[in-house]
Amino acid sequence: MAHYEAGQGVDAGWEAFVKEYYLTSEDKTSTDQFTNFWTTNGTMRLAGTSYQGYENMLAVKQFLLPVDGNKSWWHLINGSSIRDETADNKTFVQSIVVQTTYSPGNCSQAYGVAAFTVLKDASGKARLDPHSQSLSLYDLSVSTTASPTDIACTA
Template structure:
């Protein structure tokens, strides 16, 4: 039996999603389970070949909004994700969320706001980062209870309303 060389294993390790939650911090009134919910959502976002396993977070008429680009419903959400993160694997995202707060709450939804850094790396070694602010509109059930169940069709809106600089690669090297 042959075993892959350590260099092959280390090379493949660089292709694995690299979500980093070490700087994640919660403000007041963040529900138990939101960190796990966000972690799973970002892992699905960062995997270039994931499609419906990402879109099943959303309601049937849910929206993924990146700056001014709006995708509504599963097909459009998947298409926008694939436009931003091609399935070829030549581009990778690494989310580094930090400050998480409650933006608003009503009897039908709770809106979480997450600030952080997103690193974009390209095959060949170029890695740059941008700063982001995102809001996640998570729906409550008929009794007004919030569920942090993942892949449950309870995300009405995922809105990256700030991504600065707005293009990748940026002039900010990763790790700065």
């Protein structure tokens, strides 16, 4: 979160939500703690491919980050902004760097933009409590789907 910067209109609670989301996604063993960010019919879209429902989202996470594998990843969270807002939801856009390490050795990275569509509560505020089944869509675009990439990790 060292480079995190909230843009205009970004709720104060967004920083904690996005931090917890990525910490949970980086944990190889997280299952329910990972899926309970989403609504029951939520969608995770990665590089244009959609995965709907808890079972499908968890399966793709475990495919990309195997529990017993030699791969780890982490996300450097940068600038955030608001893409759109309706009476029912708010879409936050997050600039990220995804760094991946294969043990032993290689560390490479890709650049991404993630859009998080979060439901609102009855008062019209975005539901930003982590693990509250408020995320209806996570849409990640990345500079490359190769892993490892040909871009060395930076600090």
